[in-house]
Amino acid sequence: MLVNEKDKETINSLIHNRRKFFLDKKTIIFGCTPYARDIYQALDEHDIGLSLIIDNNPKKAGSGKLCMGIPTKNPNDLNDDEIRNGIYIICSKYHLEMTSQLIELGVNENNILCIHVGESKKLFEDDIEKMESAWEEVCLGRNLVDKWKREYGRDFFFFLLPYPGTGDAYMACRYLPYFLEQNKIENIMLVATSNNSLKVVKLFGYDTLLVSHEEMSIVLRSWEVFEDLRAFVKPLLHWGWRTKRFISSDNHPQITFNEMFLYDTYAFDRPHEGYLPKQAKTGSWVGCFASHGLKQGKTVIFAPYAGSFTYNISAQDMENVVIFLKNKGYDVCTNCFGKEKPIRGTVPICFPYEEAIGYVEYAGVFVGVRSGLCDIISSARAKKIIIYESGFNATSIDYFGLVNMGLCEDAIEIVYDNFDKFVSDIENEV
Amino acid sequence: MESKYNIIKEGRGIFVDIKNKYCLNENDYIILFPDDMDELSNMVIDNIEVLKRKKYVKRFFFVCCDQTNLHVEKRNDTIWICCSQKELDALMAYYTLVDFFSNIIVASYDMPFGSKGIIGKNGISLRDYVVDVLFV
Numbered sequence: 276m277l278v279n280e281k282d283k284e285t286i287n288s289l290i291h292n293r294r295k296f297f298l299d300k301k302t303i304i305f306g307c308t309p310y311a312r313d314i315y316q317a318l319d320e321h322d323i324g325l326s327l328i329i330d331n332n333p334k335k336a337g338s339g340k341l342c343m344g345i346p347t348k349n350p351n352d353l354n355d356d357e358i359r360n361g362i363y364i365i366c367s368k369y370h371l372e373m374t375s376q377l378i379e380l381g382v383n384e385n386n387i388l389c390i391h392v393g394e395s396k397k398l399f400e401d402d403i404e405k406m407e408s409a410w411e412e413v414c415l416g417r418n419l420v421d422k423w424k425r426e427y428g429r430d431f432f433f434f435l436l437p438y439p440g441t442g443d444a445y446m447a448c449r450y451l452p453y454f455l456e457q458n459k460i461e462n463i464m465l466v467a468t469s470n471n472s473l474k475v476v477k478l479f480g481y482d483t484l485l486v487s488h489e490e491m492s493i494v495l496r497s498w499e500v501f502e503d504l505r506a507f508v509k510p511l512l513h514w515g516w517r518t519k520r521f522i523s524s525d526n527h528p529q530i531t532f533n534e535m536f537l538y539d540t541y542a543f544d545r546p547h548e549g550y551l552p553k554q555a556k557t558g559s560w561v562g563c564f565a566s567h568g569l570k571q572g573k574t575v576i577f578a579p580y581a582g583s584f585t586y587n588i589s590a591q592d593m594e595n596v597v598i599f600l601k602n603k604g605y606d607v608c609t610n611c612f613g614k615e616k617p618i619r620g621t622v623p624i625c626f627p628y629e630e631a632i633g634y635v636e637y638a639g640v641f642v643g644v645r646s647g648l649c650d651i652i653s654s655a656r657a658k659k660i661i662i663y664e665s666g667f668n669a670t671s672i673d674y675f676g677l678v679n680m681g682l683c684e685d686a687i688e689i690v691y692d693n694f695d696k697f698v699s700d701i702e703n704e705v
Numbered sequence: 706m707e708s709k710y711n712i713i714k715e716g717r718g719i720f721v722d723i724k725n726k727y728c729l730n731e732n733d734y735i736i737l738f739p740d741d742m743d744e745l746s747n748m749v750i751d752n753i754e755v756l757k758r759k760k761y762v763k764r765f766f767f768v769c770c771d772q773t774n775l776h777v778e779k780r781n782d783t784i785w786i787c788c789s790q791k792e793l794d795a796l797m798a799y800y801t802l803v804d805f806f807s808n809i810i811v812a813s814y815d816m817p818f819g820s821k822g823i824i825g826k827n828g829i830s831l832r833d834y835v836v837d838v839l840f841v
Contacts, residue, residue, distance in 0.1 A: 368807075371731055375761045398731050401724065401805040406717055409803050410710055417706070499801045499817045500709070510818075522823060522838050529827040542822030 282392035283313050286366065289390050290317040296388065300362040301326040305350070305373050307335040307342045310366040310392065315343055327357065331376075332525060334671075340692065350376060358382055366390040409496070416497030419490060420508060423464070432460045433484075435498075435510040436476070437491050439469035441582060441628075441647025442675070446536040447511035448479035449549035454541050466491070471582055474628050475647065478552035513540050528673045533680035549682075551654055555629040560637040567622045569606045571637055575705075577618055578610040578643030581670070588644070588662070592694045593618045596642075596701055603705060605640065610648070635659070640705065645670040653682035660687045660704055662697075709798065716799025719792055720806065723766065727784065734762045734808045738769035739797050739816055748835045749812045750776045756840045757782070760808070768793065810839055 302323055304311045307330040318325050328343075329350045330336035336347035353361070358381045365373045370389045377387055391397065423433060434451070436444050444467065455463065465476045466484045468491045473483040486494075498504050513535035514521035521539070522530050537543050564571060579593055597607050597620050608624045609617035617623035626634045628651055635641045635655040642660045643649055649661050663672040673679060677686040689700040723729070734756065738746045746769070756762060765783040769775065770793045777785065788796075799805060801817045814821035824834050 372760055398807050399724070399729075399805065400803055400807075401717060401720060403717075405805075406713065406799075406803055410713065413802065414706060496802075500713075500798070512818075521841075522829065522833070523841075526837050527827075527829060527833065530823070530829065534823070534827055538822040538826045539820055540822075542820040544822075 416493030436467040444472040444475040574638040581646035716795035732763040
């Protein structure tokens with residue numbers, strides 16, 4: 276789940292408009308979700324303290340767990356003071372159920388603030404204007420697909436990568452050859468909204484087309500409305516983009532990101548061996564390491580950034596891990612691009628995806644938060660320590676774990692709960 | 706495209722009639738049974754109590770065009786709306802265009818999006834699919 280700019284604006288403006296609502300109250304967010312992060316930021320900007328985050332999922336809340344450094348609880352463990360004096364913020368498509376649960380627990384309905392973003396739609400959207408504007412959009416989407424057909428050829432099949440995550444592109448491409456063979460498709464174009472997705476697609480040797488989010492959105496909408504488009508357009512998504520249908524790993528940990536692409540996206544009737552992306556054997560890493568004074572086989576490539584998700588591991592925690600690694604005799608570099616900053620005390624390096632495995636194998640150790648890069652380097656013969664975060668489902672180890680997904684067997688995977696545990700986990704593994 | 710739009714408009718008319726006739730509110734849920742997927746439809750019906758508890762539903766509206774093979778039990782909280790195939794198709798067409806009502810479930814594997822590929826894999830049953838995918 277991604278929080279888009281419109282959602283952020285909605286959250287900010289509502290907190291701003293209702294800022295007096297929070298005076299002399301304990302502010303409590305219901306739901307350890309990515310929205311909680313933006314609500315927390317908006318509260319902070321208005322000098323409103325956040326007391327607690329509650330969630331029904333025991334993997335996210337309770338038993339001393341923190342979310343963004345804030346204590347968490349199961350709603351059933353709320354005390355009288357919290358029930359009486361708490362202001363509860365809900366930002367979820369499950370807002371009706373969550374509101375009902377709070378009311379049943381004794382919370383006054385007036386103390387519940389529901390923020391309606393894309394995830395939590397209004398009850399009715401049946402006005403004529405909405406229908407007319409939606410129709411205009413799907414017609415534009417249809418026209419755009421027709422334009423692609425004219426440009427690339429009537430026999431082309433267009434695969435859509437609506438989600439900008441590189442991991443999604445990786446999984447989609449990993450199994451695409453089987454789908455093409457099964458359906459006797461020859462000429463294809465992979466359509467994506469992010470350059471990073473396209474870079475991953477190119478690793479697998481497919482042609483790409485970059486479109487805007489708006490163009491992708493209208494094509495997806497028209498794909499739903501005009502069934503004939505399904506003969507030559509297919510979204511490569513592991514969840515219903517509009518209905519958000521997918522099977523939750525909370526209840527079915529045996530289903531991972533991998534199975535969803537195999538069986539849901541592609542609807543294969545049996546498992547397949549995933550294709551691996553092409554890797555360039557340029558050896559450019561040798562010169563890069565030499566120029567930065569990094570030792571072969573005794574360097575840690577730290578990858579603290581993930582494109583789609585923001586992690587809560589503080590810069591200080593990262594720096595302390597770097598100090599520990601250096602004390603163990605490792606050189607440490609940060610994989611960073613553009614505006615991303617290297618962790619203090621490390622050398623910034625960046626490498627193209629097609630050389631990622633070469634760099635990691637030459638370094639010897641990779642320590643990174645779970646991102647699409649982890650998929651790409653999963654087959655590298657090196658020590659790979661992958662960091663997952665508790666609190667948010669966004670990078671659940673059950674669902675996105677490299678080992679669980681079958682991408683490799685040798686990854687060392689740790690879940691970041693708090694700094695002390697984080698450091699001791701790293702100490703144990705390096 | 707014009708004929709498609711007319712079908713969608715007809716779907717909207719059908720929904721608005723239902724909404725007004727039954728004064729739909731946030732505790733109501735509409736389940737559309739769009740075609741002849743009896744096994745899936747009956748799994749939805751047989752597990753409707755799960756949805757009722759999960760979403761605090763007070764009234765269900767089961768919309769279908771043929772009850773013959775469905776588990777039609779007398780329930781105090783359920784109103785069956787039987788319509789023609791054409792009307793049901795129009796409602797579905799409207800749903801593919803607009804999320805006109807947030808409390809709606811389509812008893813289908815692939816409408817408006819998805820596949821049934823996950824069922825039977827790694828221990829996922831049809832019931833799991835209904836309870837954990839359709840009843841999200």
